[in-house]
Amino acid sequence: MHILIIPSFLFNNKDKTLGSFFMDQARALKSLGHKVSIIYCDTYSVKYYSDFINYEEEEVSNVEGIEIYRTRKFCPFKHGNGVYGQKDSFANTILKLYDKYFSKNKPDIIHAHCALWGGYAAYKLSKKINVPYIITEHSTLYMLYPNVLNDKMNILLNKVFSNAKNVVCVSQGLKELIQRYCAKIDVIGNVIDCSMFSEHNKPVNRSTFEFLTVCYMKNEGQLVKKGIDILIAAMGEIVKEYPSCKLALGGSGDAVELVKKWADEYGVSENITYLGPLSREEVASQMSNCDCFVLPSRYETFGVVYIEAMACGKPVIATKTGGPDAFVNEQNGLLIEKEDVEALTHAMKHMLNNHYQYNSKTISDYVYENFSMESIGNKLIGLYKS
Template sequence: MHILIIPSWYKTESNPTLGSFFREQAQALVRAGHKVTLLFPEISYDTKDIFNTKISIFDDEGVSTYTKKQYMIPKTGCFGFNVSFYKGINDLYNEAVKQVGTPDIIHAHSCLWAGYSAMKLSSKKNIPYLITEHFTKYSRGLIKSHEKPLIKKQIKYASKVIAVSEGLKNDLEEYSLGKEILVISNMVDVNKFALREQKSQNDKFKFLSVCYLMQKKGLDILLKAFAKSFKGYEDVELIIGGDGEEKDNLLRLTNELGISSQVKFLGALNRDEVIENMQSCNAFVLPSRFETFGVVFIEALACGKPIIATKTGGPDGIVNKGNGFLVEVEDIEGLSIAMKKIIDNISCYDAELIRTDCIKRFSEKAVITQFEQVYKDILGKK
């Protein structure tokens, strides 16, 4: 079948890793034998893009990808963003149809903002659409009052609605008006994220955390917990990959806690660098304040690493007694204890079993098979 994918966020020149899981899922659908087209308008506030009609077209490992800069009038809020995003989608769609034909189904990732464009395009072209929701805004109470009716409308007219975790499904029920919400997890490329033979046991024990350095990721909690348990321990270190608005604050906190010699900030990482660090660490930890799923957790599991996460709804369905610990949000003491337990019991974690369980639940085959069934159900009903 021909699947049209519309992501709410996607890679740009300034942020080449953004939306990487949308891209990898699209490529997985191609490998499963489907024709896949992806459209993404990058919203711009630069007046030089007011009359920009340039469309970039490229083949991304089998995915026919169409992107463009789309101007938005500043300070027009939700309405302006929706109108601009849809205008960009409409332009890209018209060009794509000329070259690759009409899709059978539209798959939007997140109501804000792709869901609106999918709904409009579906109505205009009589093509069914579904929405997979990923956004943390629901659990964080950040959905604005004027956005709620629009989200309810998108869900009402969608053929199917999917959440990436049980926690997010529960958050979405307020908007579903009784409509069934399915749960299909994000996936991990288990061929790239794979086991690697560990080096000598004389090496330092390495905790790894990878994320955008934002307040909601809880890295301040991680630094405090690490200092509480391991300050001055020369054989334990914390590696942090990523960049973002909290970087300076985190560097300052690291100095204040007196753990600068034990903490390494790697900056933004590309996919190969993420894989390298996942494979070389001993355990992965990310104490997010909000998390609808957490792709980095299943990437670590695919590499056979035990993980520590917080009870935010998303990771709750990932962590089990055989692969790590769940701790309460903002719990410095609990996180500190969990990190100690990981080190004390590291020999009890079986990398092969951790990876096997991950493959069973989150591999490309496991996830894409579920999506294929949803697509068939929708098109059968059509």
């Protein structure tokens, strides 16, 4: 089977982990013996014109046997009227790339990731070449920016979703948000590379206990989508009782300096190690060597990092945001209310005092059975064949 994937965002030379779950899914399908191609358009608004001029991505590349075709498009109105201004630039460029590289190599199915705008491009391409498409929705748009979804956007989303042969959401919570656009939706989580993220059972010592967080820290009006302000406040309480407790904080973003300011204010600067941006391999290494992964997100459609940490055999602390709710349980971690410093503090103390209750192999095996490349890949092939 030839599967053509259209992602709505993809890794680049500046951000090598962007859309990593799209790539992992492509690798899963490839590992099951299928031909997989990716077609993508990098769009740049006026704000990022210098990046457009200095574009260095290869138009044709091959990553582990997966063909990737991409190009750039200057889109001055990308952010006009929410995200609506990008749709035609993205979709029309996808059609041109298809004509250039696939006119004699028609795929069996098109798989778009996110309706905006991979799904819209898939809708237009499907009509042109008479090949069915499915959409996997991952976007936090429906949670974070419902005001963007005006009448014009909703009409377009109805068209994109209703014409898809199948719609998949990565969590039950996200499914409930987009059910107004289509009746039948399957839930299939993201895939994890269990060869990279694998069990590492190391002795746990409360006096050297280390929590780990990995996320993109974006400043959203003195708050961070991933709830790092809540985490720093909780650390302020934790060190009063456990002064040697450590927090390793991986990731970049425009809120890093703000986070450092909070750490100073709560008196935990000496307890925090800033790891900076990490490659996938570095993330796996950090997860293998931590004692517990914690991320008090305000919004998660799925939460790949929790699953990656669990694949390494680590218990996790997550928030009830609609994503982690489906896979965090008493055997692998704790699920708490978001925006609750007291609950997070209590959960972190529980991990410090009861880490022996969690079996690293049990945690890791759960991930392999439910989110490995083989597991998720076979679920997708079943959808394609239907």
